[in-house]
Amino acid sequence: MLNVPSQSFPAPSSQQRVASGGRSKVPLKQGRSLMDWIRLTKSGKDLTGLKGRLIEVTEEELKKHNRKDDCWICIRGFVYNVSPYMEYHPGGEDELMRAAGSDGTDLFDQVHRWVNYESMLKECLVGRMAVKPTVLKDYREEKKVLNGLLPNSQVTDILAKEDPSSPSYDWFQTDSLVTIVIYTKQKDINLESIIVDHQDDSFRAETIIKDYSYLIHIGLSHEIQEDFSVRVVQNVGKIEIVLKKKENTSWKCLGHPLENHDSFIPRKDTGLYYRKCQLISKEDVTHDTKLFCLMLPPSTHLQVPIGQHVYLKLTITGTEIVKPYTPVSYSLLPEFKEPILPNNKYIYFLIKVYPAGLFTPELDHLQIGDFVSVSSPEGNFKISTLQELEDLFLLAAGTGFTPMVKILNYALTSIPSLRKVKLMFFNKTEDDIIWRSQLEKLAFKDERFDVEFVLSAPTSEWTGKRGHISPALLSEFLKRNLDKSKVFICICGPTPFTEQGVKLLHDLNFSKDEIHSFTA
Numbered sequence: 479m480l481n482v483p484s485q486s487f488p489a490p491s492s493q494q495r496v497a498s499g500g501r502s503k504v505p506l507k508q509g510r511s512l513m514d515w516i517r518l519t520k521s522g523k524d525l526t527g528l529k530g531r532l533i534e535v536t537e538e539e540l541k542k543h544n545r546k547d548d549c550w551i552c553i554r555g556f557v558y559n560v561s562p563y564m565e566y567h568p569g570g571e572d573e574l575m576r577a578a579g580s581d582g583t584d585l586f587d588q589v590h591r592w593v594n595y596e597s598m599l600k601e602c603l604v605g606r607m608a609v610k611p612t613v614l615k616d617y618r619e620e621k622k623v624l625n626g627l628l629p630n631s632q633v634t635d636i637l638a639k640e641d642p643s644s645p646s647y648d649w650f651q652t653d654s655l656v657t658i659v660i661y662t663k664q665k666d667i668n669l670e671s672i673i674v675d676h677q678d679d680s681f682r683a684e685t686i687i688k689d690y691s692y693l694i695h696i697g698l699s700h701e702i703q704e705d706f707s708v709r710v711v712q713n714v715g716k717i718e719i720v721l722k723k724k725e726n727t728s729w730k731c732l733g734h735p736l737e738n739h740d741s742f743i744p745r746k747d748t749g750l751y752y753r754k755c756q757l758i759s760k761e762d763v764t765h766d767t768k769l770f771c772l773m774l775p776p777s778t779h780l781q782v783p784i785g786q787h788v789y790l791k792l793t794i795t796g797t798e799i800v801k802p803y804t805p806v807s808y809s810l811l812p813e814f815k816e817p818i819l820p821n822n823k824y825i826y827f828l829i830k831v832y833p834a835g836l837f838t839p840e841l842d843h844l845q846i847g848d849f850v851s852v853s854s855p856e857g858n859f860k861i862s863t864l865q866e867l868e869d870l871f872l873l874a875a876g877t878g879f880t881p882m883v884k885i886l887n888y889a890l891t892s893i894p895s896l897r898k899v900k901l902m903f904f905n906k907t908e909d910d911i912i913w914r915s916q917l918e919k920l921a922f923k924d925e926r927f928d929v930e931f932v933l934s935a936p937t938s939e940w941t942g943k944r945g946h947i948s949p950a951l952l953s954e955f956l957k958r959n960l961d962k963s964k965v966f967i968c969i970c971g972p973t974p975f976t977e978q979g980v981k982l983l984h985d986l987n988f989s990k991d992e993i994h995s996f997t998a
Contacts (some may be wrong), residue, residue, distance in 0.1 A: 484611050501941040507565060512835050515566040516797050517862065525562045525606050533605040541960065544579030550604060552581040564661055565998070568954075587746065594791075597798040606622060613863040643768065644742045645685060645692045653726045658694065660685055660717040667715050671706055673854050674779040675753055682751070683719060683856065691748045695739040699731050700724070704776050735806070752791055752851040753778050755825065757844050763828060765909050766844065769938060770827045772850060778992060782825065785968075785996075786885040787860030790827075791851035792840050801837045803854075803994075804825045806883040811923075825852065828912060829980040830877045859994060864889060868897045868963040871956055873979055875904040875971025879912050881996050885968060890924055901929045902955050904947060904971065909935060930955065953986060970996035 496993045519525070535550070535557045543550035549561045551574070564571045571802040577585050586595070643663045650657055660672070664687055675682045679701070683694040702724040710717050723729075733838050738748075755772040763769050774780055782788060805825045831838045844850065859881070864870065870889050874884045882901065905911050908931075932943040933949065943951065958965055967988060970978045976997045983993050 488800050496729065502608045506568065510565045510835070511989065512566070512799070515563065516795055520560070520795065523600045526559045528604060532603065532607040541579045546575065549574065549578045551577045552607055553583050553586050554843040555607050557606060558599045559597065559604050559847070560602060563602060563740055566922060571848070594798045594800050642690060644689050645687065647694055649732050650940060651729055654723055656681065656721040656723060656729065658719045658721070660694070662687055662692070662715040664715045665713060667710055667712060667717065668712055669708060670781045670783045670914070672710070672717050674708060675751065676702065676706065679733070680779040681733070684751070685717065686745070689745055690742060691742070691745045693738050695736040696733040698733040700727065700729055706741070708779050709778040719821045743751070748854070750853040751816065752788060752853050755852045757848050758824065758845055759846065759848060763912055767828060767830045767912055770829055770841070772825045772827070772852060774823045774825065776823070780854065781822065782855045783857070784861050784888050785881055786855040786857030788825070788854040790857055791853070792837065794836060794840050799837050803829060805881040806880050807887055807932070810883065810887065810913060810920050828877060828880050860997070861888065863994070864893055864966060866895050866964060867893055867966050868895055868960070869958050870896065870899045870967040871967045872901040873964065873967065873969040874901065875975045877911065877912070877996060878971030878996070881970050884966060888929075890927060896926060899927045900955065902932060902951070904932045904934070904975065906934050906941065936977070947975060947982065949982055949985065952982050956986060956988070965992055966992050968996070969993070973997060
């Protein structure tokens with residue numbers, strides 16, 4: 479029997495809201511929901527067929543199990559019997575069968591990177607591969623003691639050929655302070671590029687450089703105070719993290735390296751990092767949607783870039799469940815906005831609560847003061863695509879409105895070339911419209927902004943637009959201010975809405991460079 483080590487959660491880096499290619503869900507049979515699956519895993523039934531034994535699996539053995547009623551899949555060197563899960567898989571049996579009897583890690587990463595498969599499939603674990611697959615490790619030599627010298631900048635041949643260049647770090651001290659300096663060798667660095675977490679003696683600073691992650695992960699040699707400051711010198715690409723010593727003593731070294739310290743690897747090959755955030759408030763917005771406010775720990779620096787999302791994680795009946803959400807501003811109107819501070823500690827979410835769901839009722843049942851695990855940001859939306867924009871069109875359905883909130887705020891305050899922002903907001907009824915009064919007030923206050931509401935099931939009194947996304951609605955809505963004006967279109971909503979919308983946009987001769995879809 480093998481002693482299989484527990485893997486870190488979650489599966490490496492996710493981009494659940496990406497530019498295109500989100501998976502389609504299939505209807506599940508009655509009694510095949512996520513909660514039904516969790517109940518089955520807790521029932522004591524043998525889901526592996528091995529009566530609790532863990533085995534080593536050869537490639538030849540893995541290949542034999544390639545049928546729906548006998549389907550083994552390898553993910554990151556661990557083999558799972560997913561046959562019992564077939565009918566519970568939201569993406570359908572055919573999607574699972576693509577990896578039947580083989581290593582499905584790459585296929586998994588294309589669609590499911592954020593899913594906590596270790597928790598979801600733990601009762602299906604057969605064992606591990608007899609020959610461990612190659613895993614990306616630190617590209618640099620690990621040092622036993624961090625003595626303040628610049629680390630070895632050599633990386634593997636593969637990485638050396640890639641942009642961007644590998645960063646480096648140094649540190650220095652005064653009687654009361656320790657300053658860690660990261661040299662990113664990039665000029666487009668800002669406070670959103672650096673994520674810092676300090677817990678006990680563990681210090682973690684992740685710098686996001688394009689599609690790469692540079693990690694400093696240190697067990698500090700001495701205690702520091704809870705609060706710290708982060709400064710960015712943009713024109714030279716330097717980040718300074720200033721720590722306050724608990725005692726005014728001289729440090730002989732910064733500390734000792736922890737897991738993946740001084741690594742510089744593609745973000746897709748890193749794991750998401752979570753920290754516990756406290757629920758500060760929740761307010762009703764519509765009959766089924768609430769505004770949640772979470773406070774970051776005092777020892778965390780994290781700013782979610784516009785258009786990116788985080789994952790919220792809860793443990794429900796012993797299983798870790800993860801869902802992606804896009805943070806929003808507290809309000810669309812300037813007089814109601816929360817103070818904008820460089821070290822802003824609050825994250826807001828507009829979340830629709832599904833009474834028959836698994837995750838959102840649990841989230842809604844949390845009391846003020848309870849904690850939720852929040853991941854580092856993910857996503858591939860680049861705010862730079864909005865620069866020099868003249869016309870911005872936003873297409874949102876339901877809570878697909880959430881990524882539009884910060885995009886809308888940014889466009890109206892930070893794009894000098896902007897002529898017009900138009901939002902077409904699709905909902906079922908008037909009661910479902912999130913922040914309707916704020917949107918109408920914003921349109922009244924700023925002549926550059928227009929909003930149109932489209933309802934699929936309105937009352938007879940509704941005088942606005944009706945129906946679903948269609949060529950007629952879009953061709954009327956998507957009118958450039960000038961014939962050759964620079965335009966950009968963002969679209970977000972349920973998968974069928976987004977897929978249909980993108981197709982219609984292409985039919986209307988908008989190029990893929992003019993469209994960004996946030997798809998689940």
